Amino acid sequence: MRSIRNRRLRAVVLALATGGAFAASNAAAHGWGAVIAVAVIIIPLSVVSYVQAGRDSDRAAMRLGGVDERQALIRTQARALAGAVMYGAAAVGGIVVIALRGIGHWGSYWPIGLVVAVGTVTYLWGRRACGSSALIGGRADERQAQIRTRARALSGYAMAAATVIGVLVEVALGDTFRSYWPFQLVGVAGAVGYLAGQTKYGAAHGADYAPGADMEEGAPGR
Amino acid sequence: MRNRVREQRTQRGLSQAELGAALGVSRQTVISIESGRYLPSLPLAFRIARFFDVPVDKMFDPEDEGTGS
Numbered sequence: 096m097r098s099i100r101n102r103r104l105r106a107v108v109l110a111l112a113t114g115g116a117f118a119a120s121n122a123a124a125h126g127w128g129a130v131i132a133v134a135v136i137i138i139p140l141s142v143v144s145y146v147q148a149g150r151d152s153d154r155a156a157m158r159l160g161g162v163d164e165r166q167a168l169i170r171t172q173a174r175a176l177a178g179a180v181m182y183g184a185a186a187v188g189g190i191v192v193i194a195l196r197g198i199g200h201w202g203s204y205w206p207i208g209l210v211v212a213v214g215t216v217t218y219l220w221g222r223r224a225c226g227s228s229a230l231i232g233g234r235a236d237e238r239q240a241q242i243r244t245r246a247r248a249l250s251g252y253a254m255a256a257a258t259v260i261g262v263l264v265e266v267a268l269g270d271t272f273r274s275y276w277p278f279q280l281v282g283v284a285g286a287v288g289y290l291a292g293q294t295k296y297g298a299a300h301g302a303d304y305a306p307g308a309d310m311e312e313g314a315p316g317r
Numbered sequence: 318m319r320n321r322v323r324e325q326r327t328q329r330g331l332s333q334a335e336l337g338a339a340l341g342v343s344r345q346t347v348i349s350i351e352s353g354r355y356l357p358s359l360p361l362a363f364r365i366a367r368f369f370d371v372p373v374d375k376m377f378d379p380e381d382e383g384t385g386s
Contacts, residue, residue, distance in 0.1 A: 153345050163342040165355050297354060 099149050102159045106148035109159075110141040116263055124269035153298040165297075171248045173292030178214065178251020180288030181258075181281050185210045188280050206261055206277040210254050217253035221246030251285065258282045319378045323351040325369040340364055 114137030121129035148155055156162050157170045185207045192204040222242060235243055258278050265275035326336050326347075333347040340347070342361065349355035350365075357365065366373035 151344065153343070156343060163346050164358050164361060165346040165349060166343060297349065 102148040102155065102161065103145050105159050106144035107141050110137060110144045113137075114140065117266070120263045120267035123267040154293060157293065157298065169293060169296045169298050171244060172296040173289050173298075174249075174251045175244045175247035176251075176292035176295065177285045177288035178218075178247045178249075178254060180291075181210065181251060181254045181285040182214045184284035185214070185254075185277070185281050188277050192277070204277065206265075206275060207281070209261065210257055210277070210281050213257040214250045214254045218246050218250035221249035224249075251289075254281065255285050258285065318353065318356060320350065320353065321371070321376050321378075322347070322365060322369075325371060325376070326351075329369075336368075339368060 114133060118130045118133040121133055148159055153166050156166050162170060189204050189207040258281050261278045262275055334344045337344045337347045350357055362373055362377055366376045
């Protein structure tokens with residue numbers, strides 16, 4: 096497992112890299128003044144990431160690497176759930192936009208179309224790559240269920256990447272919040288789905304996982 | 318599926334963190350296995366059995382559908 100120092104370093108680098116990407120896209124559209132606004136958010140976020148990375152928790156391991164087999168399984172299941180939630184949010188968002196503006200306004204819902212297309216293609220590709228192109232719904236055995244979960248997780252990961260890149264491009268082009276709300280809808284849905292998945296599939300955060308939980312009779316070795 | 322991980326660990330006076338370090342898994346995963354919330358993969362089940370020098374079918378009992386020991 097990675098040391099706490101490596102985890103903390105990785106957390107700070109991740110936070111700064113993400114913040115740097117948003118700062119650069121903001122600078123392209125709004126000048127260097129916008130970079131200061133982003134820095135005000137990113138610097139405290141880096142400090143929080145540094146502190147959280149030092150915690151002995153499943154969530155820290157899943158976010159920053161060094162996972163064991165159970166944590167890897169929870170992460171895959173959580174990504175699969177996030178993918179399904181993002182796909183559902185994109186579909187609902189697309190239906191609402193079409194209902195409000197009609198089918199002809201591609202400019203209103205192309206982000207949703209992009210996310211759905213990326214999700215669909217990567218899901219189908221993931222199933223083929225993981226070993227089953229024939230599995231379509233229905234009852235799945237243990238291996239088939241595993242393939243489906245991994246394909247959904249891959250799809251979720253790809254949709255999240257498409258969403259982040261979409262927001263960065265929209266911000267760099269100087270578009271307003273109203274023009275890229277579909278990306279934000281899908282992004283928020285994905286984040287909520289991922290966190291809910293971590294909890295649903297057993298990421299440790301309860302009192303029974305706290306240090307000292309193994310202090311039962313006969314376990315003096317702490 | 319019942320298992321005897323906690324029983325074996327406490328007999329040897331090991332903490333969950335120490336057992337996790339020996340097996341290459343997190344403390345939280347040891348807790349989950351002991352409580353029956355997580356069924357380890359075959360390679361990990363064999364690692365656990367070998368670590369305690371107990372046959373794997375004695376360490377994990379599929380006949381008993383209760384939780385961990």
